[in-house]
Amino acid sequence: MQNSDSQSPNQAPEAEVSADQVAALKTRLAELEASNNELRETVLREKAELENQRRRLHRDLEQARRFANEKLLNDLLPVYDGLERGLSVESADIAAMREGLNLTLKELLRIASNNGLVQVDPVDQPLDPERHHAVSMVEAPGKAPGTVVTVLQKGYVLNERLLRPALVAVAKDD
Numbered sequence: 001m002q003n004s005d006s007q008s009p010n011q012a013p014e015a016e017v018s019a020d021q022v023a024a025l026k027t028r029l030a031e032l033e034a035s036n037n038e039l040r041e042t043v044l045r046e047k048a049e050l051e052n053q054r055r056r057l058h059r060d061l062e063q064a065r066r067f068a069n070e071k072l073l074n075d076l077l078p079v080y081d082g083l084e085r086g087l088s089v090e091s092a093d094i095a096a097m098r099e100g101l102n103l104t105l106k107e108l109l110r111i112a113s114n115n116g117l118v119q120v121d122p123v124d125q126p127l128d129p130e131r132h133h134a135v136s137m138v139e140a141p142g143k144a145p146g147t148v149v150t151v152l153q154k155g156y157v158l159n160e161r162l163l164r165p166a167l168v169a170v171a172k173d174d
Helices: 019-066 070-088 094-114
Strands: 117-120 132-138 148-153 155-158 161-164 166-171
Parallel strands (some): 132 166
Antiparallel strands (some): 117 155, 148 166, 155 161
């Protein structure tokens, strides 16, 4: 049997494309290019906006770091003023000076407490290695071994995180 087609199997049939189809394809191509350009511009604007937002966030974070202590330091100014006034008095007796220092210390502790600082004063408590640092062991009749007998330096906790352990003397075994 012979092939009656004049085309060989490797040849594609010639496509007949009308002028209307070419015009429609060119119009569609122009529409897609315009849409592509719009999308490209949108992406570039969004990218620029994200970069600007990142810069603003970085600037705001830097400002927050620089002025994080502003409230605390503002609260400490009256303490500073009180100490300056106390030091400027020439003819104060010891009792008045001591009373002024005591009031200043109370104000300082109040401010520290309002900012999340708590003193660790573990006298008569069992040694807690997480919050206390034993620097010596002493004879302490009537105290259980491992009990804090003396606080050499108070410790501090800031918002439930140890800032400085208390330095303590602990009762030793009899």
